[in-house]
Amino acid sequence: MKKTLALTAFLLGAALAxxxxxxxxxGTSQEPPNxxxxxxxxxxAITSEINGYMGAGLTxxxxxxxxKADIATRVPTLGNGDYKVVKDSKGDVIRNSVTxxxxxxxxxxxxxxxxxxxxxxxxxxxxxxxxxxxxxDPWDRAKITVNDADTFTITFEPPYLFADQVSPGLxxxxxxxxxxxxxxxxxxxxxxxxxxxxxxxxxxxxxxTARNLPKVVAGPFKPTAWRTGxxxxxxxxxAYWNQPKNPENYVQTVTYxxxxxxxxxxxxxxxxxxxxxSAVGLTFDQGVDLSRNERNKYKTYFVPGAVWEHIDINARxxxxxxxxxxxxxxxxxLLYAIDRDALTKALFQGKQAVSNSWIGPVSKLYKKDxxxxxxxxxxxxxxxxxLGWTPGSDGVLQKAGKKLTLNFSTTAGNSTRxxxxxxxxxxxxxxxxQVNIQNYPASVIFGPDFLSKGExxxxxxxxxxxxxxxxxxxxxxxxxxxIPTAANGYSGQNNxxxxxTEYDKLYNQAKVEFNxxxxxxxxxxxxxxxxxxVPALPLYFRVNVYTKVPGLVNYTFSAITQYPSWNxxxxxxxxxxxxxxxxxx
Amino acid sequence: MGTYALRRVIQMIPLLLVISLLIFxxxxxxxxxxxxxxxxxxxxxxxxxxxxxxxAYGLDQPWFTRYxxxxxxxxxxxxxxxxxxxxxxxxxxxxSRLPNTLLLTVPALIISTLIAVPLGIFSAxxxxxxxxxxxxxxxxxxxxxxxxxxxxxxxxxxAIYLPQITGGALSLPPGGLGGDVPPEAGWWxxxxxxxxxxxxxxxxxxxxxxxxxxxxxxxxxxxxLTQDYVRTARAKGLADRRVLYKHALRNAVTPIVTLLGLSIxxxxxxxxxxxxxxxxxxxxxxxxxxxxxxxxxxxxxxxMMLAILTVVFQLLTDLAxxxxxxxxxxx
Numbered sequence: 083m084k085k086t087l088a089l090t091a092f093l094l095g096a097a098l099a100x101x102x103x104x105x106x107x108x109g110t111s112q113e114p115p116n117x118x119x120x121x122x123x124x125x126x127a128i129t130s131e132i133n134g135y136m137g138a139g140l141t142x143x144x145x146x147x148x149x150k151a152d153i154a155t156r157v158p159t160l161g162n163g164d165y166k167v168v169k170d171s172k173g174d175v176i177r178n179s180v181t182x183x184x185x186x187x188x189x190x191x192x193x194x195x196x197x198x199x200x201x202x203x204x205x206x207x208x209x210x211x212x213x214x215x216x217x218x219d220p221w222d223r224a225k226i227t228v229n230d231a232d233t234f235t236i237t238f239e240p241p242y243l244f245a246d247q248v249s250p251g252l253x254x255x256x257x258x259x260x261x262x263x264x265x266x267x268x269x270x271x272x273x274x275x276x277x278x279x280x281x282x283x284x285x286x287x288x289x290x291t292a293r294n295l296p297k298v299v300a301g302p303f304k305p306t307a308w309r310t311g312x313x314x315x316x317x318x319x320x321a322y323w324n325q326p327k328n329p330e331n332y333v334q335t336v337t338y339x340x341x342x343x344x345x346x347x348x349x350x351x352x353x354x355x356x357x358x359x360s361a362v363g364l365t366f367d368q369g370v371d372l373s374r375n376e377r378n379k380y381k382t383y384f385v386p387g388a389v390w391e392h393i394d395i396n397a398r399x400x401x402x403x404x405x406x407x408x409x410x411x412x413x414x415x416l417l418y419a420i421d422r423d424a425l426t427k428a429l430f431q432g433k434q435a436v437s438n439s440w441i442g443p444v445s446k447l448y449k450k451d452x453x454x455x456x457x458x459x460x461x462x463x464x465x466x467x468x469l470g471w472t473p474g475s476d477g478v479l480q481k482a483g484k485k486l487t488l489n490f491s492t493t494a495g496n497s498t499r500x501x502x503x504x505x506x507x508x509x510x511x512x513x514x515x516q517v518n519i520q521n522y523p524a525s526v527i528f529g530p531d532f533l534s535k536g537e538x539x540x541x542x543x544x545x546x547x548x549x550x551x552x553x554x555x556x557x558x559x560x561x562x563x564x565i566p567t568a569a570n571g572y573s574g575q576n577n578x579x580x581x582x583t584e585y586d587k588l589y590n591q592a593k594v595e596f597n598x599x600x601x602x603x604x605x606x607x608x609x610x611x612x613x614x615x616v617p618a619l620p621l622y623f624r625v626n627v628y629t630k631v632p633g634l635v636n637y638t639f640s641a642i643t644q645y646p647s648w649n650x651x652x653x654x655x656x657x658x659x660x661x662x663x664x665x666x667x
Numbered sequence: 668m669g670t671y672a673l674r675r676v677i678q679m680i681p682l683l684l685v686i687s688l689l690i691f692x693x694x695x696x697x698x699x700x701x702x703x704x705x706x707x708x709x710x711x712x713x714x715x716x717x718x719x720x721x722x723a724y725g726l727d728q729p730w731f732t733r734y735x736x737x738x739x740x741x742x743x744x745x746x747x748x749x750x751x752x753x754x755x756x757x758x759x760x761x762x763s764r765l766p767n768t769l770l771l772t773v774p775a776l777i778i779s780t781l782i783a784v785p786l787g788i789f790s791a792x793x794x795x796x797x798x799x800x801x802x803x804x805x806x807x808x809x810x811x812x813x814x815x816x817x818x819x820x821x822x823x824x825x826a827i828y829l830p831q832i833t834g835g836a837l838s839l840p841p842g843g844l845g846g847d848v849p850p851e852a853g854w855w856x857x858x859x860x861x862x863x864x865x866x867x868x869x870x871x872x873x874x875x876x877x878x879x880x881x882x883x884x885x886x887x888x889x890x891x892l893t894q895d896y897v898r899t900a901r902a903k904g905l906a907d908r909r910v911l912y913k914h915a916l917r918n919a920v921t922p923i924v925t926l927l928g929l930s931i932x933x934x935x936x937x938x939x940x941x942x943x944x945x946x947x948x949x950x951x952x953x954x955x956x957x958x959x960x961x962x963x964x965x966x967x968x969x970x971m972m973l974a975i976l977t978v979v980f981q982l983l984t985d986l987a988x989x990x991x992x993x994x995x996x997x998x
Contacts, residue, residue, distance in 0.1 A: 116753040124751075125705065214723045219711040276725035276736065280748060287753040292763075310752065310763040311948020312844040341842055341946040342956075345819065349841035353826040525699035525961075528706075573714035 100357055101633065101655040105335040109347050110360035113311065113340040116290035118299055120204055120253035121215050123286065127645075128362045134647025135316050135336055138300040138324070139249035140182050142648065145640040145664055147446070147553060149247060152324055153196060153300070154182040158246050165246040167596050175596055177239035180246055184232045187323040190254050190298040198234045202226050203255035207262065212269055212278050221250065243593065244554050257297045261285055302651035303336055314338045326652050331659035336650075344368060351629050354379060358630035358637055361385075361645050366430060366498060369627030380629045383666050384433045388442050388641040389549045389624040391434075391499075393490075394533070395617060398565075398579035401539035404484060406469050410615040414455075415465035417619050419513040421457040425505050426622050429498070437620040439609045440559060444641040445552035446598070447605040452613040462513050471514075479514040487516040491532075492545040494521035499545055502621070517543075533577040534566035544577070547624065552641055557589045557608055560617065580617030635662040668989060675982050686974045687741075687967070688734060694958070694966050695730035701750055701961045702726060724750075737967065747964035751957070756964035760953065760972065765935065767844065768949035770861075771942075772934040775869055776927070779876035784923065786877070787884025792911065794889065802881060809878035818871050818944035825867060840864050842946040868945040872938050883926055884919070891919040921991055928984030932976035936969075 100107075112128040118136050122129070140154040149157045158164030158180040167178045188196040207213050208221045220242040227235045238245050265285045269278045288294045292308040299305070302324070303316035315337045318329065326332055339356065341347040348368050350356050352375060364372070366384075373382035395416070397408040406412040422436045438455060441448045471479040471486055479486040490507065492499040500521070507517045520541075526532055532540055548559065558564060562581040564574030585608055592604040628646075630637050636652040639645055646653070654660020702720045706712050721727040725736065740747060746757045790802045826841035845864035848856045891897065892915055900910045939951030950969060957965035 115751045124753075125709070211719065212723075214720055216705045216709055216720070217712045217716045219713075275722045279723045279725070282723075283748040283753060287748070291753050293754055293758075309844070309846055310759075311767065311952075312846055339843060340948075342952065343842070343943050343946050346822065346842040346944065346946045349822045349826050350843075353830060353838065353841050355841060523698075525697065525703075529699035529703055531698065571714045571717075573712075573717060 101657045104658050106333045107337045107357050108360050109339050109341050109350050109356040111344050111363045118296040119290045120251050123214050125216055131645035131647050134645050135303040135650040136299040136301040141249045145643050147642045153188045155185050175241045178241040178245045179235050179237040181235045189321045191304045191319045191321050192298045193321055194256050198228050199255045200252040201250055204251040204253040254298045332654035359628040361626050364627045380631045382629050384625040387624050387626045388552050389547050391547045391621040393543050393545045393619040394578045396536040396542050399537040399539045411465045413616045415462045417455045418458045418462035420506050420509045434622040434625050436622050442623050447555050449606045449609040473514050478516045488542040489520050490517045490543045491520050491541045493524040493527050534572040536579055561589050562586050578617040585611050633657055635660050636664050638664045638666040679978050690970045691734045700726050746968050749965045750962045751960050756968045760968045764950050764953040775872040779873045783877045783880035784884050787881045788888050790885045791888035806878040806882050809874045814940040815944050821867055839867050868941050868947050872941050887919040887922055891915045924987050928980050931980050935976055936973050
């Protein structure tokens with residue numbers, strides 16, 4: 083009898099989570115390299131998502147892009163005088179500053195008050211050459227001035243456009259200072275950067291890994307167990323100040339399950355093992371498939387995102403000149419020749435909207451009334467003809483003995499992109515453009531010798547995606563100084579090599595335009611120019627797919643917040659008394 | 668034999684050095700590095716940032732300089748940190764991944780050998796009997812069916828279909844490692860929880876192992892049964908059972924030592940597809956992930972460990988032959 087019971091026990095599908103014990107089990111396809119590293123030396127999406135549960139900032143943005151106070155007592159604005167812009171005699175902004183007052187009840191999870199020193203400690207390390215932060219923008223020009231025990235001012239000189247919308251990091255100086263001082267003493271005169279890096283890893287890994295979980299956190303949840311390759315559990319931090327009313331009604335434990343195979347992740351959803359899926363998890367196809375099998379057990383969401391799929395047109399080098407790829411008319415013709423509406427309907431059920439700009443509709447800078455380049459074969463043929471391309475006996479366009487044959491590359495193994503390629507190849511063939519598909523692994527496409535070396539004619543068209551927070555849009559993807567060349571060490575992101583004097587002028591103006599309404603006007607014109615010249619063929623903005631079971635509230639995100647963890651303190655079960663504050667849009 | 672073994676061990680040193688050089692070169696010469704991956708996710712990164720990061724990670728040095736730095740450190744037992752997990756690469760492999768792989772593959776090898784060897788003998792002795800046909804058919808099916816497909820079917824059946832038809836009373840978890848039961852619940856509860864998660868991947872892995880060993884054992888046994896000494900033993904009037912188990916079996920089993928000897932390093936390398944399908948965090952998956960994310964130190968630890976195991980187990984297999992087969996001597 084005992085044996086039978088034991089057998090049944092392990093064969094029983096355990097209901098592991100849900101409202102019963104007021105916990106939440108989230109499935110994800112990635113495991114973070116480390117957690118709660120205040121300097122984000124690993125910037126994977128899953129790290130950002132999980133850090134959202136444990137982190138807190140002076141301010142934060144909600145799903146609609148509204149800035150709210152968290153550690154700070156209020157949001158700095160020009161109106162309340164906490165945000166200041168200083169101009170010189172010519173009227174140019176020379177610096178700007180934001181002043182914050184830390185809430186009296188803001189505490190680390192061990193009960194130690196959060197102090198200005200924690201922000202100063204963070205900034206010192208952020209700008210230390212021995213710390214391998216990916217980039218220091220805008221903190222390399224920031225200075226902290228202490229006004230009183232709880233109030234400090236951050237000054238940006240040169241000024242930073244989004245000073246009132248970013249929150250500096252903070253690190254528990256009372257926990258980390260001693261170890262940092264030891265690191266500092268050990269590596270001060272170290273010549274070998276690799277040795278310094280090993281020491282840095284020793285330092286940071288003693289606060290951020292499965293073996294050494296963060297000692298204290300500032301956010302609504304603190305980590306309690308991390309079994310690498312399996313799961314990470316966090317429990318509610320009672321010391322967090324920004325709790326909802328009756329915090330016991332909200333989720334008390336969050337467990338992230340790492341399920342690297344997305345098909346296995348899907349089976350976990352279907353078998354009811356997960357309450358929700360992370361923003362980093364399912365593919366679009368899996369989302370569509372899951373939406374057909376919901377049976378009221380879970381609901382599938384397709385959240386408009388800020389990841390922009392497009393095709394760069396290589397306008398650099400002799401080959402591009404021979405093929406007229408450096409002429410806007412050729413790029414317009416290529417865009418008119420494809421039916422992007424039909425493509426998104428066929429492949430994505432119309433859930434991924436066609437784009438006509440690199441800026442997404444969720445951004446305040448988005449310009450609606452640009453040319454939409456709907457399929458117009460006649461117009462495409464007209465433009466090809468205007469450039470001297472005429473159909474040959476085999477139907478392929480030719481000019482001066484050369485055929486209009488383009489090499490089209492993307493990341494091999496990405497089935498969605500490969501399907502898009504097939505459709506576009508057929509559509510271009512219909513107007514006489516021969517497209518050869520030449521795909522490479524992502525490591526080659528994004529490696530040092532491919533996209534950035536466009537002038538050598540390694541590619542004609544390359545399909546990939548850019549991701550940018552819509553709040554911090556600067557337009558810098560298309561600045562001509564961002565064209566990667568030998569002279570600038572192949573840095574910069576303007577891979578098509580597009581150069582437009584007026585765009586550059588507007589971009590430089592927008593970079594220092596601190597008035598939002600005026601920036602919008604500048605970006606209107608920048609988008610109009612870009613849309614006319616189409617240095618890249620805009621395809622669509624990707625949606626993020628996730629599922630959650632009914633009754634789970636405030637587990638939402640948008641292209642601005644990006645991860646459901648932005649509102650971690652308020653995630654809960656309606657049946658346990660959690661009040662719904664945000665609905666998924 | 669002692670001198671022979673010592674000579675072989677000494678020969679391993681230059682061999683392993685060459686292997687380490689090849690692995691390092693092949694890994695380092697792949698296109699892209701961890702910094703390139705950072706660059707493409709970040710439009711704010713500047714040329715100075717890139718240079719600073721490459722210097723910090725030592726990626727600004729030629730690959731052979733980096734190899735000698737690695738070798739110098741490795742000789743002292745320092746295999747560097749995992750770029751992805753921020754812990755020493757050796758610790759990551761030996762504490763986080765290797766135990767999971769052994770938990771899956773060692774029982775799979777032992778149980779499948781214990782099942783397959785008798786079945787192979789039975790199949791050979793009863794050649795062309797209905798059961799031989801059934802076993803042969805099963806073996807072909809198990810060898811031919813792709814693991815990812817059989818795994819997906821098993822997942823669907825045990826994790827979705829079975830709970831549906833039993834109203835949720837019976838099911839197996841759809842992948843993962845378990846660990847839902849806290850240690851306070853007692854060893855049996857912890858063991859049962861682990862077993863629940865282990866069962867599906869173990870079954871799938873065993874299916875193929877059984878099929879391969881069964882086919883191998885059947886073929887060996889059939890060949891042995893046609894040998895002169897077996898015919899002679901039978902002609903002498905020895906009982907069938909004695910001929911079979913005393914004379915034929917010992918010789919037929921000898922090549923299994925080779926099969927097992929070569930399987931053991933593979934065990935440590937893990938069962939990549941099975942681990943991937945069932946999200947089992949083992950060595951195979953670790954090697955794959957480390958190669959994709961250019962986590963060089965983890966790649967080196969994993970592949971060097973496999974190289975060492977392969978040469979060591981080859982030596983042990985050779986020595987085992989001498990013990991099993993009196994005709995083989997290494998003096």
